[in-house]
Amino acid sequence: MFAEVVFALPFRKAFTYEIPSELKKFVKEGVRVVAPFGKRTLTGFVVKISKTTQVKDEIKQIREVLDDEPIFNKTLLKFYEWIADYYLCSLGEALKLLVPQGTEVESKRKISIDKNFVQQLLQNENKKNTLRYKILQELSTREQITFSTLQKAVGKKNIYSHIRNLVEESAVTVIDEIEGAKVKPKKVKYVRLAKDVKELYSTLPELDRRSPKQVKLLLVLIEAKGKSLPAAELLHKTETSKAALDSLEKKGFVEIFEKEVDRRYKEHYEEVHQEFVLTEQQNKVIEEISPKIKDSVFQSYLLHGVTGSGKTQVYIELAKIALEQNKSVLILVPEISLTPQITSRFYNNFGDLVTVLHSRMSAGERFDSWRRIHKGKSRIVVGARSALFAPIFKLGLIVVDEEHDASYKQQDMIPKYNARDSAVVLGSIHNCPVVLGSATPSVESRYNAEIGKYKLLTLPLRIDDAKLPAITLVNVNAERRKGRMDNIFSRTLLDKIEDRLKKKEGVIILQNRRGFSTQIYCEDCGEIEMCENCSVPMVFHINKNIIQCHYCGLEKPVPNACTHCGSINIKYFGTGTERVEDELQFYFPNARISRIDSDSITRKSYLSNLLLSFGKGEIDILVGTQMVSKGLDFSRVTLVGVISAETTLWLPDFRADERTFQLLTQVAGRAGRSKIAGEVIIQTQNEKHFALQKVLQNDYDGFYRREIVDRERLGYPPFTRLALIETKDKSDQKAKGAAIDFRKALKKFESHLKISEPTTALIYKLKGFYRYHILIKSSRKSDPSGKFLRRAVIEAFTEFNRISRFKDVKLFYDIDPQSIM
Ligand SMILES: Nc1ncnc2c1ncn2[C@@H]1O[C@H](COP(=O)(O)OP(=O)(O)OP(=O)(O)O)[C@@H](O)[C@H]1O
Ligand SMILES: [Zn+2]
Incomplete structure (x- = not known):
């Protein structure tokens, strides 16, 4: 018997394995198996079983079966085949989505080290700035290390020839160690009585003289009336040690056994159940x-x-x-x-x-x-x-x-x-x-x-x-001229907030940017403080007193002077949620204000507790990013304020208008959901913009009618299907070279597809990698299922691998990208 197995690797084919007779009963279509693959051992998915095979080469055997029951059947397999076909990945990569993380069995290449010998070699080494020296240095401090850790430690990938030499010198050996699943069912020790109660009672007085603690344990178990108790709980309750319990087991009084426990995510948020008559x-x-x-x-x-x-x-x-x-x-x-x-x-x-x-x-x-x-x-x-x-x-x-x-x-x-x-x-x-x-x-x-x-x-x-809320657009430029702006707040919004605080009604304020100020700008040289790994500005966080990159997470101390020219003339621009919270607290010192953004939501219970308090009226104002626009249903919210509608409006993305319309309509929808009418104040510099006008008129259909015309005219979805090709490398030249070569490989499809020239991605450098994009558009009229588009990308990739010097550059496809930045 043979099994066709796919792995979560970028190979678009299945591999044939022999099923050893002792595993015949267990290997079925839809189970995971552990099998040798090249020099490694990996977990794969059995997609087919057959009696014979055409394969002529040596066939390896399956080592182990991971699932008792199939985790997918023929129907479900069709779905994963679709995912692989449509999003251009292998079937194994698609099936990997099906299994919980950390349950696979894999081999890891490890280097086992003769420490003393390596230390000797290190001392004999006279050149101290070679890669060999660095490697020896790392090896000399331990017994074992994985290849990848060593690569990271010395900052170089090509360590293989050095390791081979060290193997020949007998300083190290290379082993493939199989690592079991990291996540397993959780088992807990339980205790129950092993003798009947009458018999136990007769021995208690005798036992009590020598080991009163053991008696204490038995009494609790007797009280439990035959039910088993978790060992930890029992010991805690009786303040006894494990030794007492073990000795009871040895005497045959109790039985200790393992029981699987179900780990359940604990919800912190709870509402009272309500029954409704449906409308x-x-x-x-x-x-x-x-x-x-x-x-x-x-x-x-x-x-x-x-x-x-x-x-x-x-x-x-x-x-x-x-x-x-x-x-x-x-x-x-x-x-x-x-x-x-x-x-x-x-x-x-x-x-x-x-x-x-x-x-x-x-x-x-x-x-x-x-x-x-x-x-x-x-x-x-x-x-x-x-x-x-x-x-x-x-x-x-x-x-x-x-x-x-x-x-x-x-x-x-x-x-x-x-x-x-x-x-x-x-x-x-x-x-x-x-x-x-x-x-x-x-x-x-x-x-x-x-x-x-x-x-x-x-x-x-x-x-x-309930009526939909009344929306007002406040033109901040006009208000500023009239002296009706206090920093980032319009008088109009401040007055409304004050009114709601008096009435004890809930207020939600949206500013879709986190941090305090989003740009640090030098007035002398005109430079903006940028992240060193990404081409984006650093954001000032007042709470932690740091500046941070929101793309790679890099944190740095707040600069006292411009890092380009040394001038101390630095200004902070752009408003984030921290600043909104800070200013609100200044205007309303007695108000209870809480902030919801990914900086503040760090613990899982935090948001739930916050929403519970808000619901009960223990918090007056919620300030947050788009997180406050999603689904919140609190009848006491009667005012929603938007600090700036511009955060999403000018993104260079064809979905910018749509995103803006959705975000503002959704956040507005948090107000006035019950008896008391709601009101929404949106501050903006672009009140004439059609997306904002449609929010104001609460006119989804009008928004859609106008947007759909633009999409057709500009050739965007739903009239075309998009594929975004991204190349990415630490070397700008290589990333660019790969993009140029991929574009060449696409050339023969030009008559049917609209293909952009390679361009630098909008965020040109991200986490230290340079990025280039090619955008491909395929018309829905001529290619309704997108088959032609997908074939073109796959064929171009094969061609690219044949012609390009930049094969090792990372290359990604994104079918139906959400954003083309
Ligand atoms: N038939 C009903 N009678 C009375 N109240 C109802 C009924 N159905 C739903 N509700 C209540 O109406 C409120 C609004 O419903 P829900 O939160 O489902 O709205 P929604 O359509 O999901 O809105 P959103 O898109 O803004 O999230 C809820 O508090 C819900 O419990
Ligand atoms: Zn960064």
């Missing part, structure tokens, strides 16, 4: 979708419901229907740790059937959550982007809440998938409806609704007849 518009939506759940019919819906229209309750009702049908439910939300309210509402309705999956959980919690889903114990999965890959077998409904949110796109790792678009494919494979919900649908989804690919459903009214 007519909610019922209409549910009536439309529920037959599709019952009959297992795929259909994608765009649910366009204004802010506060009760979309969450629609999802909950639909989930109830899926559960009745014995099916599971997947709810995707953007950055789940920011949306504790929706999670809490699902817990309130479905209790233990719910599990969450997100990046703030520990690896162990995620692993246990994954296994609960796999076993079918957790049937409602609420999670961020990566929850799309939860091992759900009987899926009855997929919801993508806030479908317009950019966080659904994986930007950093391969494959760079979009969870929203992939969710639609997943639904078609599982034959279930997919609901994309938003108050501000993405232009692409709205267009898909227009051409009938998605079905459009609407919730045009707010719950309880």
Whole structure:
């Protein structure tokens, strides 16, 4: 018997292995196996089993099987094949998304060191600035080191020839050590009585004289009436030592055994459960979708419901229907740790059937959550982007809440998938409806609704007849001329805040930049303080009293003088959330103000506690970045202020207007969600800008109509499909050379595709790497599925590898990029 195995490596083929007879029972399609690969040992996925093989070369054997039960079946495999094909990665790289991190088994190359001998060699070395000397120096201090650690330590990659020499000199040996899974089920020691109580009682008096502590232990266990207790808890409670317990075990009084515990992510945010009579518009939506759940019919819906229209309750009702049908439910939300309210509402309705999956959980919690889903114990999965890959077998409904949110796109790792678009494919494979919900649908989804690919459903009214908030645009330039600006605040906004503080109503202030001031500028030489690894300005953080790069995290002390010319004439520009908080506290010394941004949200309980306090009225004003615009549902918020609408407006990206419209409409939607009317003040220098005008008029459709015309005229999605090619290297010349060569390799596709010349990326240098971009556009008319575009990129890559001197330059493809910066 043979197994076809794929690995999470960039090889687009499967490798054939023999299944040794003792593993025959366990190797099935859909399990993970450990197998030799080249000089290493790796974890791979079995995608096919066959009786015979055409392979003529030597066939290696599978070493180990990791899963008792398959983690994917033929249906699910189709989905991962689609991911690999569409986002241009290997099937193994796609399947890697399915498994929790830290569960793979791999070999690591290690260097085992004869320390004394290496120290001798080091002393005999007379040249002290050679690479060999540096290597010996590193080796002389330890017994073992991995190749990669040594490479990092000496700052060079090409250490192999030196190591080979050292092996010949018998100073070191190279070993391949297999490292087991880092994340495992958690087992805890439990104790229970091994004899019956009567028998025990008769021995107690005797025992009490010699070992009163042991008696104490037994009494607690007797009290537990046959139930087992965790050993740690038992010892703590009785203030006894492990020795006492061990001795009881030896005497046969108790039994100590291991029990697996379920690690659950603890939610800090809780709401009281509420029952509702559904509104007519909610019922209409549910009536439309529920037959599709019952009959297992795929259909994608765009649910366009204004802010506060009760979309969450629609999802909950639909989930109830899926559960009745014995099916599971997947709810995707953007950055789940920011949306504790929706999670809490699902817990309130479905209790233990719910599990969450997100990046703030520990690896162990995620692993246990994954296994609960796999076993079918957790049937409602609420999670961020990566929850799309939860091992759900009987899926009855997929919801993508806030479908317009950019966080659904994986930007950093391969494959760079979009969870929203992939969710639609997943639904078609599982034959279930997919609901994309938003108050501000993405232009692409709205267009898909227009051409009938998605079905459009609407919730045009707010719950309880609440009115959408009244919005005012405040022109800061005009206000400044009238002397009605106090630094970054307009009088208009300050007056409104004062009024709400008096009435004890909640206020939310948005400034979509963190830090205190976002640029440090020298008035003498005109230079801006830049990051040394990235071509972006350093940001001043007053709380930590540092300057920081928001791209690579580099922190430095605040400069006393310009680092270019030494002048002390330095000025701070640009407003971040810290400054907003600081100034607010100055104007309203008695107000209770809290800040929400990625600097302040460091602990997982912080945001939940903060939102609880805000809900109870213990905090008056929340200041934050876009984090405050996402889904917050507090009836006491009656005022929303935006310090500057410009933070997203002038980004050199074709989605800048869309992002601005969405951000402002969403944050405005936090106000007036209940009986008391809400008000929104947006400060801007561009009040005539159409995106802001459409926010003001609360006119999503108007925004869409105008935007879609521009997209068609300029040849952007949804009328074209984009692929962004990025080259990146520590050497500017090499990164540029690779981009030029890749562009040459693309030349023969020019008649069908619009291909830009290589350009420096907008953030030209990032974390020490120089970046070049090529943007490819493929028309939806001539290439509706994008097949031609993908083929062109793959073929160009093969050609590039053949012709280019810059093959070792890092090269990335991004299909449907969210941002082209
Ligand atoms: N049928 C109902 N009757 C009364 N209240 C309801 C009903 N349905 C939902 N609600 C309440 O209305 C409020 C707004 O609903 P929800 O938070 O789901 O809005 P939303 O559509 O998701 O808005 P946003 O897009 O702004 O996040 C919530 O407090 C919710 O509990
Ligand atoms: Zn940087």
